[in-house]
Amino acid sequence: MQFYFGEKDSDDFARHLLSLLLKDPEFGKKINKNIRIYSARLKEFCAEIDKDFLINLSNAKLGKLYISLDELHTELYTWGWLPNAVDMFHANFTNYLKDFLSKKIESGNVNQALVALTASPKKSVLQEDHESLLNVIKLKQANVPAAKFNKALEGHQNRYFYLKHLWLGKEGVYDKKYYLREINKFIRSGENAKTRLYKESAALFETLEKRRALIKNLRLKKKEIDLFDVYADFAVTKLFRRAAQIYWAYKMDFIFEEIAKRLKIPIIMVRFMFPNEIKQCLENGVLDRKSRSELSARSKYCLYYAEKGCDLVLFGKEADQIEKKIAIAPTEDIRELEGQVACLGKAKGYAKIINSVAEMKKMRKGDILFSIATNPDIVQVMKLAAAIVTDQGGITSHAAIVSRELGTPCVIGTKIGTKVFKDGDLVEVDANKGVVRKI
Template sequence: MSVPEIFSILSTPREESYVKKEEKDLLKLAVKIKHAKNLKKYERLLETHTQKYNWLNYQYKGPVYQIDYFRDRLEALIHGRKNEAQKLSHNIETADREVFQKQKILIKKLRFSALQTKLFRMSREIVYIKGLRKDALYHGIYSYEPFFREVGRRFGLSIDQVRAMNYWEIEDLLLGKKISPDDLNERLKFCVAWCDRKKYLMYTGEKAKKFLSKIQFEKEKTENIKELIGTCACPGKVKGRVKIINVPEEMSKMQKGDILLSFNTNPNLMPAIRLASALVTASGGLTCHAAIVSRELKIPCVVGAKEVTKIFRDGDRVEVDATKGIIKKLK
């Protein structure tokens, strides 16, 4: 067993992310419905599932997953191969038990000290907590939406205009101070915010462009590069076609078995990620979204492969040796 494989196993959390919880619950629902005769009860269960997990797609401004998204996945499981949902559910549970058992075996076999054992336990907790932190953030923002809509209704603003306000501006608005809708529209078009411990500045329009023009961004040379090295987040080796996906609007081009390249994945991209044979991201580390999800889905993953979305193009045939952290273009 390689060092990346050992590290991947020992740093895999025992707690489940909300993405994994949703997948397991949907599989259980598919098993129930397969043997059910009351389809009305099935619809109620699906509505409950939607209410519980629709926010997973929300992030900073939505939209939420609609019931049709879950229904389509559910029907694919129900009408799939015989006992497919039951087998998938069993495979997930079995894989989890195997990882936890391997963790115990490795700790014993490698003769870890109490401190080393504690450090790896902490690494598992950090991986889990970092994912939970983002889930809590997204759920919190999702929970604000009714409040934002009510503020917009009272003062004749769109929800996007309300989102463009700072929290103290919303407070001032509720206390009777006016705000210019035109200023909010300018923020939505283009704005730059800057702050330190003493002051906060926000520029829009030409001022924002001028401020941004003063910042120097280093550009890496990417010509004639055929191979990149990143960090192994989940070991494995596959070959496939590249699909670069950074936003949900690009997911329609993803086919099962493609290799998904992204600047950095997020929960919005889960429908495409489930089709991927491997994940490669330009940013992120061992606790980023791609690293966590790839371990749960048991697919190879390389993170921190800088400029990967600039060097490779859709349709390129590549080999991902995640164990070594290498992405190589094939002829």
């Protein structure tokens, strides 16, 4: 799937959002608050949905349920995409904070200061998942009764099993066997879970102490501190939102399966229907031949364009003609790229381009991971990487958040990193300066 955006429109909107944040950082706090509220509502709504529940619904009620879920998810996305919009495409928020810091400290220390000031005391969903599993392992290493261990493991699984699902659920969800393998792998490594938890807690405390000291040294005003807090929390609420959306996508599979069964079409075709089309087809109880043919074409290849008050889907020759008009910038002679600093450090290694689970097998410890945008499903290879580089940027990017939690050097927002670098290229990453180069 390719995603395109208007260069000028996205910059204009980002500038407008940034002006609102600078005028009153409380607006940023409101964004983060609403992301948490609507994420919680979405998860709560989805909790009761299962196959048995859906089977007993009439077509009309099934359609109404789908529309209600779509509207709630849209409300979440309306708030959830504001942090992306202000920083993902042109790094507007990041660049403002860097410019602000450059007037207070030497230019060579700006990236380090930005990373320090945007450290958050709040833990992401991924960090909570990680710590929860360590606490289960701690029980195992303490030789507690099997019943107590199994209860703790079951509780962990019930809270986080769905995180593997992502949007289409091709890889399924995390089961008990997966967690037992992870537990046994950790124990075989010789590490102690209690010690690891202590070290990670101490490291976070040290990071926050450095942040407090820097705030004091720079004599930041409350409004300025609030801006750095909002920026940091944008990263945390991004993963909070994404976890709720993954749970929603997991539950939506049950709904799509039920709709597909009733309309007698493949589930992939249901995924390419608009909400109003689903509602209407369920009310009619049938999908006509023309609609079936169009949905089949959409599911193979289509172009979707949207703006306020307008939805447009093109497929076949019309979609091909538009795709051919999209200019692709040459990348052959480029040997060095710059991006945003997400996590400090330097590393050298061989490039590995990984955008899906199927590509994970080529990753080796010490390689440099390149990805358009990382996701929760490839965290295992992120742990092997000597450094991480992504095309997409912004403080809300998954790579930015996870790299900080792992302490792995990371440069985001290179835009064309996965096109410039190829598997096996010897690469140097200077995440102190945001530079990636072929050696």
